[in-house]
Amino acid sequence: MNNFETILIIASDTTKDNLNKISKSFEEIVSTQGGSIIGKEDCGLRDLAYKINNLKKAYYFFYQINIEGQKIQTLKKNISQNEKIIRYLFIKVNTHDELPTKLLVGND
């Protein structure tokens, strides 16, 4: 089992119900793959530095998870099927940092 950081970027034209659905389904997939969610942060609607799919803003979700490394591929497969998630990133870390992250604090 290893520690991973995950960032999901979701298109700004999704409804609130859909947002909740996406975050819930991600948490479910992680738990069905034998992992656990240690920390979660909703960074809200943020400006993008450049246009992605002709969008200027997007929702950011940050997760700290603990999961077997090989299961990341199934997570990626599942995420890429959702069109509303425009980008995602998995990063292996040794130890999880304390929340809140600099994403929430830094950009004002």
Place this chain on the structure above:
Amino acid sequence: MKENLLFETRKRTCPLSNENSPKVDYKNVKLLSRFITEKGKIIPRRVTNVSSKKQKELSKAIKRARYLGLMSYTHKIKFS
């Protein structure tokens, strides 16, 4: 050898290797934007004096931040 008094030879140290220096992280855009030019390029370490180990971390973090749309590829985003 004589010491050159015209040009002061002060040793500059890495700004990121200090004990109190902040951790290099792709989410900390404010820190990362100190190490790019106005055009968004990564500044070479002979200018900023960052150690080789930290420069590797830095370039990786900047590239991650660019991919996530936190930083621009082509210009610097200024913080007020």
